[in-house]
Amino acid sequence: MSAAVREDGNDEPMMEVNMTPLIDVMLVLLIMFIITIPVQTHAVKIDLPVPNDAPTNVDPEKNKIMIDPAGTITWNGTPVDLAQLTQYLEQTKTLPVEPELQVQPDPYARYIVVDRVMAVIKRSGVGKLGFVGNEQYARAF
Structure with a gap:
């Protein structure tokens, strides 16, 4: 073992x-902790349909769900609650050709209302889903 001598x-x-060695060890531990911490995300996962190359019979009827800033949910222009929305979605699944469901939340609509609507849509198992009016979000913020 050696010791340093002053000049x-x-x-x-x-x-x-x-x-220096203590700082190096602390930096390595810090990097290891940063890498191992899982990323925290809050999202509603929706299984989107896989594109099919086979020609399909497209139904011209499109159902539209709109959510305004006051939290009112409308189905093709008629105000509905979440229970009625569930019933309407179940009815569309019984049709021979499932119509496309278009969702258009207002840019200033509360996130919790949109989240609840998306959860109802996911539970219903809708196969054709589209978001319309995305260009309005460019000017909202």
């Missing part, structure tokens, strides 16, 4: 601890 002529060993 000022004093033969006593230095009693200071070299901090």
Whole structure:
């Protein structure tokens, strides 16, 4: 084991601890913790349909759900609650050709209302889903 000797002529060993290795170890531990922390996300996962190359019989009827800033949910222009929305979605699944469901939330609509509507749509198992009016969000913020 060796000790550092001062250059000022004093033969006593230095009693200071070299901090460089300690700092290096702390930085490595910090990087390891950053890498191992899982990313926290809050999202509603929706299984989107897989595109099919086969020609399909497209129904011209499109159902539209709109959400305004006051939290009112409308189905093709008629105000509905979440229970009625569930019933309407179940009725569309019984049709021979499922119509496309278009969702258009207002840019200033509350997130919790949109989240609840999206959860109802996911639980219903809708196969054709589209978001319309996305260009309005460019000017909203």
